[in-house]
């Protein structure tokens with residue numbers, strides 16, 4: 001296993017990348033390791049597209065390989081990572097990412113630049129010799145270091161749970177998917193085979209297509225500016241497909257931003273209310289809907305507190321969760337999430353569901369979804385809903401309803417997807433991990 005999937009990757013070579021590129025990569029990695037989500041470096045921070053692509057690749061590779069980089073670091077540094085050492089840790093991590101995992105790396109440039117950057121670092125400068133020695137040692141032992149067990153890429157916080165739930169073989173497939181990254185999945189408001197062909201993609205499920213590789217940023221692909229599609233992992237498109245009502249039906253999208261599912265609901269002709277407690281994310285939702293030519297009622301509110309809204313024909317709760325199911329696209333979720341985070345999200349999801357239930361009108365449906373691979377946020381949570389609200393009855397997902405393969409449908413008619421799932425319609429490249437359950441409210 002080497003390197004992430006070749007997504008928008010102009011011809012970059014490590015040797016060409018300057019000090020600024022690696023410094024920005026190290027700083028970005030430091031921010032992500034401190035708990036921030038990874039936001040790829042943009043034009044404003046690094047103007048040259050090749051440098052930018054290379055810097056972003058260094059960061060994502062260091063994140064995808066975090067489990068192995070920790071093992072290698074422990075083998076290289078007898079006393080472990082020095083504390084309060086400025087960019088030492090991030091520079092070591094991106095240096096290792098480049099030396100061990102990036103095809104066509106330039107070892108001398110990787111080592112020399114990292115050491116030069118650290119020398120200029122106020123807090124870590126005195127450790128430049130140690131960094132130099134560690135990276136040179138890594139270069140000598142590259143062969144052994146690139147053969148570490150794949151499953152140790154999955155952090156201990158999740159490894160045992162996932163081994164128990166998905167099995168040993170699947171754990172290895174998850175590790176592979178983590179290294180490979182995700183293809184680009186798109187959702188369409190209406191079928192557009194010509195555009196799918198122009199994009200070099202292939203249709204997966206109805207109104208969805210997959211693009212394996214591209215030579216441009218998303219916003220420059222055909223049809224983006226005209227609002228003919230939006231980016232949405234195929235698994236993320238499943239929950240909204242379970243709401244099947246006549247056009248004009250009132251639907252509440254309770255945790256809506258940035259709006260992928262809102263867009264699907266609008267495309268079905270529903271009158272959609274999109275609610276979220278994050279103003280900035282709702283602004284993105286609003287921009288996304290405007291580009292797509294959709295409109296929805298947008299409400300900024302805390303769904304964990306009672307909501308004064310009249311009942312809807314359907315309520316979609318795409319609840320905030322650990323997002324561990326999205327690790328192919330957001331490898332930082334595996335680095336930053338703790339067991340306590342999962343427990344916090346479970347409690348929040350319950351408060352949100354408790355507020356959502358009274359908003360489901362008689363005969364209406366509630367769809368609960370999380371993009372988590374954790375049983376506590378999926379299987380257990382749906383069981384809790386089934387046992388907690390006497391007005392709700394399970395509305396099993398029917399075989400054939402989503403073209404879902406048998407192993408994605410649970411015996412109780414819920415849906416469990418994950419990055420290792422064989423789904424013939426989707427083909428290679430996997431999908432995010434989601435758990436989805438549907439309920440009806442009695443008349």
Ligand SMILES: C[S@@+](CC[C@H](N)C(=O)[O-])C[C@H]1O[C@@H](n2cnc3c(N)ncnc32)[C@H](O)[C@@H]1O
Pocket residue numbers: 236254255256257258259260261262275276277278281301302303304318319320321371
């Ligand atoms: C999984 S994301 C939703 C993704 C969205 N449904 C889509 O398809 O694009 C969960 C959302 O829940 C929102 N959220 C978190 N806590 C919330 C709360 N207490 N009330 C309302 N929204 C909340 C977050 O801001 C985030 O946008």
